[in-house]
Amino acid sequence: MALDHALLVALREQPGSGLELAKRFSRSIGYFWPATHQQIYKVLGRMETEGWVSVSEVAQTGKPAKKVYDVTPAGADVLAAWLAEPTDTHTMRSELAVKLRGASFGDRAAVLDVVRANLADHHVRLDHYRQLMKRDYTDGPVDLAGLELDQYLVLRGGIRVEEFWIEWLTEYLEAHA
Amino acid sequence: MALDHALLVALREQPGSGLELAKRFSRSIGYFWPATHQQIYKVLGRMETEGWVSVSEVAQTGKPAKKVYDVTPAGADVLAAWLAEPTDTHTMRSELAVKLRGASFGDRAAVLDVVRANLADHHVRLDHYRQLMKRDYTDGPVDLAGLELDQYLVLRGGIRVEEFWIEWLTEYLEAHA
DNA sequence: AGATACATGTAAATGGTTACATGATTCC
DNA sequence: GGAATCATGTAACCATTTACATGTATCT
Numbered sequence: 001m002a003l004d005h006a007l008l009v010a011l012r013e014q015p016g017s018g019l020e021l022a023k024r025f026s027r028s029i030g031y032f033w034p035a036t037h038q039q040i041y042k043v044l045g046r047m048e049t050e051g052w053v054s055v056s057e058v059a060q061t062g063k064p065a066k067k068v069y070d071v072t073p074a075g076a077d078v079l080a081a082w083l084a085e086p087t088d089t090h091t092m093r094s095e096l097a098v099k100l101r102g103a104s105f106g107d108r109a110a111v112l113d114v115v116r117a118n119l120a121d122h123h124v125r126l127d128h129y130r131q132l133m134k135r136d137y138t139d140g141p142v143d144l145a146g147l148e149l150d151q152y153l154v155l156r157g158g159i160r161v162e163e164f165w166i167e168w169l170t171e172y173l174e175a176h177a
Numbered sequence: 178m179a180l181d182h183a184l185l186v187a188l189r190e191q192p193g194s195g196l197e198l199a200k201r202f203s204r205s206i207g208y209f210w211p212a213t214h215q216q217i218y219k220v221l222g223r224m225e226t227e228g229w230v231s232v233s234e235v236a237q238t239g240k241p242a243k244k245v246y247d248v249t250p251a252g253a254d255v256l257a258a259w260l261a262e263p264t265d266t267h268t269m270r271s272e273l274a275v276k277l278r279g280a281s282f283g284d285r286a287a288v289l290d291v292v293r294a295n296l297a298d299h300h301v302r303l304d305h306y307r308q309l310m311k312r313d314y315t316d317g318p319v320d321l322a323g324l325e326l327d328q329y330l331v332l333r334g335g336i337r338v339e340e341f342w343i344e345w346l347t348e349y350l351e352a353h354a
Numbered sequence: 355a356g357a358t359a360c361a362t363g364t365a366a367a368t369g370g371t372t373a374c375a376t377g378a379t380t381c382c
Numbered sequence: 383g384g385a386a387t388c389a390t391g392t393a394a395c396c397a398t399t400t401a402c403a404t405g406t407a408t409c410t
Contacts, residue, residue: 034268080282089266092209093211111261114263150281167337173301193359212398214362215362
C-alpha cells in the first residue's frame with residue numbers, strides 16, 4: 001500500500017492524469033518506485049472512491065479528453081500521517097545479486113555476459129541522471145530549499161545508486177578476470 | 178518467479194530443510210532476496226512436484242524430524258538455464274525515498290526522525306557485515322575462487338549497499354540541518 | 355504440566371505484472 | 383481509410399505479506 005502515497009506525493013507536486021503520472025514516474029519518483037499505467041489507474045480509482053483525490057475531466061485540443069486528478073484535503077492528511085510513520089528498513093531485492101552468488105552453478109562466462117549487459121545499462125542510467133543534474137542544478141544545491149531541495153537530493157540518491165552498481169559490478173568483473 | 182532460483186542456489190551450496198533455508202536467507206542470499214519461511218515452504222513444495230528438488234525425512238536427536246531438500250539434476254539444469262538468461266535492470270523500490278521526496282507535504286521534523294532511525298539501522302547492518310568480513314575473509318579475496326569468491330563478492334555488495342544508504346541519508350540530513 | 359525452541363504448514367489479503375481491449379484525435 | 387499517438391481501462395495471473403494453525407521434543 002505505498003503506490004498510493006507515491007502518487008499523492010506526485011499529485012501534490014503537480015496535479016495530472018493517469019498517463020501523465022505514468023510518464024512522470026518513469027522519470028523522478030519512479031526511479032525509486034516504478035509503476036505502470038495499469039497500476040496507476042487502478043490506484044487512482046481506489047483513491048477517488050476513498051476521497052483522497054478529486055477528478056475533473058479536461059478537454060484538450062488535438063488530443064482526447066483526460067481526467068485530471070488532484071489531492072483533496074483528506075488526501076493531504078493521509079499523506080502527512082504516512083510521512084510521519086516509521087518506515088522499516090527495506091532489504092534490497094536483486095535478481096542479479098542471486099546470479100552473482102550462483103554463478104558457479106552454471107556457465108560462468110554466460111553470467112559474466114549478463115553482468116556486463118547490466119553494467120552497460122547502469123552506465124546509461126548514470127549518464128542520464130548526470131545530464132538531469134547538469135540541466136536543472138548547474139550551481140549545485142545552493143539556494144535550494146523545501147520541495148526543490150528534496151527533489152535535488154533524491155536525484156543525488158539516484159546517482160549514488162547507479163554509482164553503487166557500477167562499482168560493485170566492476171569489482172565483480174575484475175575479480176573474475 | 179525468482180525465489181525458486183534463489184532457493185536452488187542456496188540448496189546447491191548446501192542441502193537443507195525449509196527452516197534452515199529461512200535462517201540462512203536471513204543471512205547471506207537474503208541480503209538481496211528476503212523471504213519468509215511461509216514463502217519458502219510453498220516454493221519448496223512446488224519445486225518438488227516439478228522435480229527440481231528431492232526430499233528426504235531426516236530424524237534428529239533432541240529435535241523433531243525435518244525434511245531435507247536437495248537439488249535434482251533436472252533442478253540443476255533449470256538453474257543453469259536461468260543463470261544464463263539476461264536479467265533486466267531492476268529499479269530499486271524504496272518507500273523511504275518517496276518520503277524524502279515528499280517531506281515538504283508533511284511535518285519535516287517527523288520525516289527527519291524517520292530518516293535518522295533508518296540511518297541508525299543501516300549503521301547496525303554495516304557493522305554486522307564488516308564483522309562477517311573480518312571473521313571470514315581476514316586476508317581479503319586473495320586465494321578465493323569459484324563459489325567462495327562469489328560469496329565474498331556478494332558480501333562486498335552488501336557492504337556497498339549499506340555505505341550507499343549511510344552516505345545518502347547523511348547528505349540528506351546535512352542538507353536539511 | 356507449562357514454557358520454550360524447533361519444525362512445517364494453510365488461508366486470506368494485498369500488491370504487482372502481463373496480456374488484452376477500447377476509443378478519440380490527428381496526419382497522410 | 384489506415385497508421386500513429388494519446389488516453390483509459392479490465393482480467394487473469396503471479397508473488398508477497400500477514401495472520402493463524404498444528405505438532406514434536408526438551409527442560410524445569
